[in-house]
Amino acid sequence: MAEAHQAVAFQFTVTPEGIDLQLSHQALSEIYLSGVRSWKKRIIRLKNNVITGVYPASPSSWLFVVIAILATMYTRSDPSMGLIAKIQEHLPVSHSMSSQCQAVVSAVLFSTLLWLMLIFTMRLCLKQLLSYHRWMFEQHGKMSNTTKVWVALVRIFSGRKPLLYSYQGSLPNLPVPTIKDTVKRYLESVRPLMDDSKYERTTQLAEEFQGSLGNRLQWYLKLKSLWAANYVSDWWEEYIYLRGRSPIMVNSNYYGMDFLFVTPTPIQAARAGNSIHAFFLYRRKLNKEEIKPSRIPGTAIPLCAAQCERIFNTTRTPGEETDMVQHWQDSDYIAVYHRGRYFRLRVYQAGRLLSPREIEFQIQRILDDPSPPSKGEAHLGALTAGDRIPWAKARTKFFSTGLNKRSLDCIEKAAFFVTLDDDEQGMMGDDPAASLDKYAKSLLHGKCYDRWFDKSFSVVFYKNGKCGINAEHSWADAPVLAHVWEYALATDSFQLGYNTEGHCKGEVDSSLPKPQKLNWEIPPECEEQISKSLEVAQKLANDIDFHVFSFQEFGKGKVKKCRVSPDAFIQMTLQLAYFREQGNFCLTYEASMTRLFREGRTETVRSCSNESSAFVRAFEGGEAPEVCRRLFKAASEKHQLLYRMAMTGAGIDRHLFCLYVVSKYLGVESPFLKEVLSEPWRLSTSQTAVQQVELFDLVNYPEYISCGGGFGPVADDGYGVSYSLVGENIINFHISCKHSCPQTDAHKFGSQIKKALHDIVHLLSSAQPEPKKTETSRPKVKKDQ
Template identity: 50%
Template sequence: MAEAHQAVGFRPSLTSDGAEVELSAPVLQEIYLSGLRSWKRHLSRFWNDFLTGVFPASPLSWLFLFSAIQLAWFLQLDPSLGLMEKIKELLPDWGGQHHGLRGVLAAALFASCLWGALIFTLHVALRLLLSYHGWLLEPHGAMSSPTKTWLALVRIFSGRHPMLFSYQRSLPRQPVPSVQDTVRKYLESVRPVLSDEDFDWTAVLAQEFLRLQASLLQWYLRLKSWWASNYVSDWWEEFVYLRSRNPLMVNSNYYMMDFLYVTPTPLQAARAGNAVHALLLYRHRLNRQEIPPTLLMGMRPLCSAQYEKIFNTTRIPGVQKDYIRHLHDSQHVAVFHRGRFFRVGTHSRNSLLSPRALEQQFQRILDDPSPACPHEEHLAALTAAPRGTWAQVRTSLKTQAAEALEAVEGAAFFVSLDAEPAGLTREDPAASLDAYAHALLAGRGHDRWFDKSFTLIVFSNGKLGLSVEHSWADCPISGHMWEFTLATECFQLGYSTDGHCKGHPDPTLPQPQRLQWDLPDQIHSSISLALRGAKILSENVDCHVFPFSLFGKSFIRRCHLSSDSFIQIALQLAHFRDPQCLALFRVAVDKHQALLKAAMSGQGVDRHLFALYIVSRFLHLQSPFLTQVHSEQWQLSTSQIPVQQMHLFDVHHYPDYVSSGGGFGPADDHGYGVSYIFMGDDMVTFHISSKKSSTKTDSHRLGQHIEDALLDVASLFQAGQHFKRRFRGSGKENSRHRCGFLSRQTGASKASMTSTDF
């Protein structure tokens, strides 16, 4: 809901003639365009759609069916019940000389029609099966007979070895929730944080909305849901992200961290070589759809559409609205080092460069002594400027430096070779982690190309990180790619004993191409202003990261609670510090689980209210209730970083190779952004951000409250009462980082202490 506040300023610039046309034409046009975009996406990947569209069948199944029909025909049996004879009559006679060929063609046409009908039946059956959400409402660990039957049928109709997009045609449409249920859930959610007077006023506005406007707005949403595959996703992308005029840095982008305790090699170029190679291997698997689709709780496939834009993608600024530019392929990466830009090819004779060859290219950049040209060093600060400003400057830049700009925007992704080290240090673990997070989220304001789908950041000591642009996909997508990258570059590619990538350099490779920027004089002042704004924004961010290692997922399981709900309620306790007892805590956890499952089944509140609001703006309807909903300030924005590929990591032999997750900026000037990741069974790492300019927030203070809240909640359970005694007995001042960092260094070989949940 917090992100949707950016849509409050939306003003439809659509005009029409006549009162009746003015009421409906803009929204009908937008619904039509939404469906058109949806169908264009399907047509753009025709061949892959064909392979995945026939799933769970395959082209070989057509051959088998055709052969069976031919065999039956040879045995003088007619499985078509006369249809093939009618097809033969419709085919050209060709002078009666190719009677046998007409029979074969008739059999092929009949087999194709029968094959298509069977596949269509399978898709319809699977779509109906996947529309069932009763399994979400059942208690954890229990499964009713209807759900067992449903699961067996899903497995039968799902086939074997699905490709990434195999389920796309079988996924049910996003359901439009009942508007009465949505309003009721919204009022329930805001009741604890509003005064009696404010809540009564909100309830009055809600009833007025249900009486006057809700049915009309809901009708348009239902119309869109039947025409487009998702009634909200394209509007969410456009009005929440692409129409936002705020800088991307801090406000929209988020970051992903490297391993917390281990750096596989201290050589910057080597780490970059392996990481870039691993990322391109992931892209290769993505193009071949060899990545298995995500299954919710191992049962229900999720939409894979967001995977399409991981690579070769740039968000292009516009004066009123940005757009996402995605290329089919790109065989180079753009590299930034000490204020200079380079183009580094990733392929040689249609094959991917080896990690050692890529390391050689990155080392050449590091060894290049040439200085940055005037204003080139701070050029990328423009991507951290307000979007309208950057759009105007980019027009001049595209005219004067088209080739260099295309090399950056057309790259597979952006690579920043930072001149400073980063990561956890023994000398000052608290400050070093905070600085690491800040460097990934904001950098220096001019050393990231924030428009790219993601920037790979390689620090001088070999530490890695990602800065991700948000509009093209959500965190689970980039997180999936990042898990594969870390596991592949460490465990599959590996490093030699001297820290270099394995293999041998290639002396025949040409030098990396230095990009030349012919910067017109009129944009020099724009670069200076953008840099000044980026520095102000960067310096205003208060980042705090800490690993909480007194307990983790295993303890929460022993309490028979959802791990995510446990953390969410603890975060609420940390934020408000209300006293809670065990009974109330269980009620809160159960309520959070119910709301989570409702959202997973398409019955959430925020997207529905957001879509209703957008329709009201198209129709020029004033709804005080919807206006109030989207003007509220949400001071605590939280997110869990999911761990999706446990099989990629050998936690028994390499217990310290655990991901430390990532974070994002606060959604409100006086609020917090909090993300967390379960690092195995016995640790949770939190990433907290706020703005230093606010007198109401302090990231370190909230971190201490989170730690206290976790211990308070754990002490409600008999099995967790010793955690608080242990914590207080060790002293509060250093316990967090003594438990989280020093014990890892001295006890790294103990798998029980450092098990991970990959």
């Protein structure tokens, strides 16, 4: 009842003497400060919209143009070539102004029109410049004169100090590849996976499609590309993510880990206090658009920032046919789960963000709260972990009115979700390798009811101070969330810090209202559905086999010395490891971004190529090292070419996917597209790159590295592999598969990856000239075992 009492701004009673009115100054102060905060946000948004709207010019440049035009007029020259006089003739209020005033107003109007035309021209030029991608295909360290001129022009037209969304209006649209090119590249990609008869049949289907139905579908796709900002993204979000009716836990959601070797504090509430505060600092910077636009590393080329809009206050809500991503304006609270109970924790008081120490104090209150869960509340989160249709029906039937709706709204509209987990996780104990596997499974699915898988992201804080993050996939891709996660980890450890006892720094306002426990009225019928969803989720979770390991014997530093792309090196390693384990090749998915284009998301790099399979067969067949190195070089160069083509809009799979969607809308069947879209990705891979290297001092603090993150397998009989190259000497791997498939084993595949890493680097290093020995250097002598 304390919360209800604090929510009342005034009370009045009728007495014989009149009305006795009692005002709560604290409540009125809260109302006033909330209003001030809201108006500040509106003003900031308006200001940012103006700055972004006129980019790459600046609002102050308008004044410069006006002054320049007026100055030329006073020199008795007409820069408008008569247009100012025409404007003056048609001024609607000319009869109430002097002729001199009319001339000034006309000049200002002309200047404004000229300024807008200049902005439009500059934006168009920048858009054309950003459509140039030949620089990406040039040899490393060798830049053509054309590219040098292009780089200079991009810098000139990019303006100064861009905001987060400044480049959005200047990014080019994703181009639609030709049917001929896509079919040709597709046939090339599947050649190593098919025997001659099957390949001949596929070629015939592809040629029939290209010569008939393909052109008709392509016409609709080109029409869409002219109308929409991106011809892929909306369909990709809807049909790949939102229309999926299976559980999003494991199948869609992914996770990110904490620091690998250190835990900043062993106190759970303190770690939550700093981290939650850091997330809201990021949201504040996001709202003010103070976050620098992401760019291609080492260049001035911007990436699309559209996905950043839905990081916070976003939830995927279930529907019977399709889900929906809902985004709300900023909320001043988070939803917290602990021991089967849900709480609403406000992180703003009197218009200010609570300090880390105050958030720690509030989190500790939740941890110390002895109240039991409401009837049916303990496993409520399992609804978000099970199949989507039962959850959609239950949401409509049991959570659309009354107390349940208010509590559900509180969770869905929260900035993000927090789980206070009673387990201890991380690299610990007598078997640190096994503990990492357990840690990964905990972040991916937990107990299947202690995460809210529909939220844009959920942060998990463990009893021993370790933490991690679980993210829903439909609203954005992993690099966007990884950017937030890097900021939170760095801010927590290097800026906020802890006192000597491990608590957050600062003082506590003990008058803070307690976190509000959410209440539910869950009928037996709903409890039954919760139990069914939990059963489905637990069966799926128990089937997941995970293996996480940190390979520290060498990293990208040694790979670069071999003059090989680190990503190509890892992909060739995975091809060799898979072939050794399975005895064949498979369709391999590697995620590549298309954020060089407006509203771009991802494209597929088909890493298994004719060149990679030729290298693997030669290497396993015992060919001479010189031959293997030559084939490896050809395979890695082909992989880099495929990656660059995917980034620049010349990929295969998104184009074929959209053609398939158009065919469904038209009600026509294509045997070729049906076969292409039904092919299983038995090896699904992704690299987690560190984006904000400046936040982490790996030279002085090498232990402060994250282990990256991972995801579940895409195919029931395949592997999901996520990897991150940290610093110069560490490669982290996250491998997932299913126990139910007898052909897959995450640990065995991990062993094959380790062996392949050593074998390939030995092959490449043997061709490198040995460093000259100095007089002081001595060869190492092995000790007797």
